[in-house]
Every structure is written in C-alpha cells, then in structure tokens.
Amino acid sequence: AQSVTQLDSQVPVFEEAPVELRCNYSSSVSVYLFWYVQYPNQGLQLLLKYLSGSTLVKGINGFEAEFNKSQTSFHLRKPSVHISDTAEYFCAVTNYGGSQGNLIFGKGTKLSVKP
Amino acid sequence: GAVVSQHPSRVICKSGTSVKIECRSLDFQATTMFWYRQFPKQSLMLMATSNEGSKATYEQGVEKDKFLINHASLTLSTLTVTSAHPEDSSFYICSARDPLRSGEAFFGQGTRLTVV
Numbered sequence: 427a428q429s430v431t432q433l434d435s436q437v438p439v440f441e442e443a444p445v446e447l448r449c450n451y452s453s454s455v456s457v458y459l460f461w462y463v464q465y466p467n468q469g470l471q472l473l474l475k476y477l478s479g480s481t482l483v484k485g486i487n488g489f490e491a492e493f494n495k496s497q498t499s500f501h502l503r504k505p506s507v508h509i510s511d512t513a514e515y516f517c518a519v520t521n522y523g524g525s526q527g528n529l530i531f532g533k534g535t536k537l538s539v540k541p
Numbered sequence: 542g543a544v545v546s547q548h549p550s551r552v553i554c555k556s557g558t559s560v561k562i563e564c565r566s567l568d569f570q571a572t573t574m575f576w577y578r579q580f581p582k583q584s585l586m587l588m589a590t591s592n593e594g595s596k597a598t599y600e601q602g603v604e605k606d607k608f609l610i611n612h613a614s615l616t617l618s619t620l621t622v623t624s625a626h627p628e629d630s631s632f633y634i635c636s637a638r639d640p641l642r643s644g645e646a647f648f649g650q651g652t653r654l655t656v657v
Contacts, residue, residue, distance in 0.1 A: 469634055469648040528575050529646055533584040
C-alpha cells in the first residue's frame, strides 16, 4: 500500500518569494507522483506529474518538482510566487499506469501568498 | 486537456431525500472512474471505484446501500446519495483516467452537497 505525507499543513509566504511544499511518500513498488492545485469550491487541476525519465519535472504556472527516489520525496517548488498562487496543494501517488488505479492523496498544504 | 464534467456543482436537499450526482468524461472513454469525498479543510478520501458495466468497488467503511454508484456507459458514472442526512453534507469529486494519457487523472469540478 502507498501513503503520502505532506509535512506542512499551511505555508505563508510573501509575494515574489520562493516556496517549497514538501511531499514524502511510501511504497513497496514503483510509483507515479502528482501535484494538484485546488482553488476554493473547485475540483483539482494537475500541476505536474512524474511517470518516468528526468527526475526534475516542470509543470504549469511556473511550478516544478524533483523526484528523489532515495529520499522518497517529491517536493514542489516555485522560485517566485504570486498572489494568485494562493490555494490548496495536494501531492498524490499511484502505482498503476494506464486507466486503472486510484490516487492516494496527502492531506494538503494551504499556500497563502501575502502582498 | 481532457475534460471531466460533474453536475450539479451545488445542491441543497432535505434530510431523507436522495440526490444524484453525474460525472461525465466529455472527450474520452473512461472504463474506470473514481468518487472522492472531501471534508472541510481535509484531503480527498476515495469512496469507490466505478467500473463500466460492472459493480463498483467500495472502500472500507463506505456504505454501499447509501452511496449508489452506476457506470452505465464509458462516459458516465453517477453517484446517488440515498436518504441523505446532514452528516452526508460534503464536497464530492469524481475523476477519470484517460487510457490514452497514461497516469493522468482528470477531475470534475466537484459537487457541494448540503443536507438540511
């Protein structure tokens, strides 16, 4: 079974500052990793994903994440945040490819960007 | 990208009534869809896996008779909350994975259910 730990429930940061949202996972098999963003009362939007290949993954809105197998981590980073990045961010894992397999989510990190 | 449409986005119902939520994949066929429930300020918890043409697979602790799932076609899954009670009030989200886009799940907009 897989599990996901998001170490920070809330991350306050000033506009234009860099940010890192931490995610660690556990699994006995190879996994696929994802970061999703959720704005209030909305569904989830995919930011980026790691399936295979390069461990540094670039996503939308200037976000990137690095898969570190030895540390079982997939931390999300952005060099300069905007007010509009204020949202809830979820890290997720699955060990299935194709159309099967559900995602296991972390508890989420609320990013608050202050002017 | 692929689109998953969920309807309605908000619904208020009286205690004891049933509510149906629809989840449609608009531009791909989804043999499998997933239903999640999200409590305020918490993560998404998988309720069940909806399989086209067969019975849904429910997670432990989810009442099958209360949360009826039907996946009648490759583009539509429905979740019916039967005899709803105030404790069923929550945010319900569906997702579907496109078999042609390995590993990526697309989410509906979510449904805010309030039982009064």
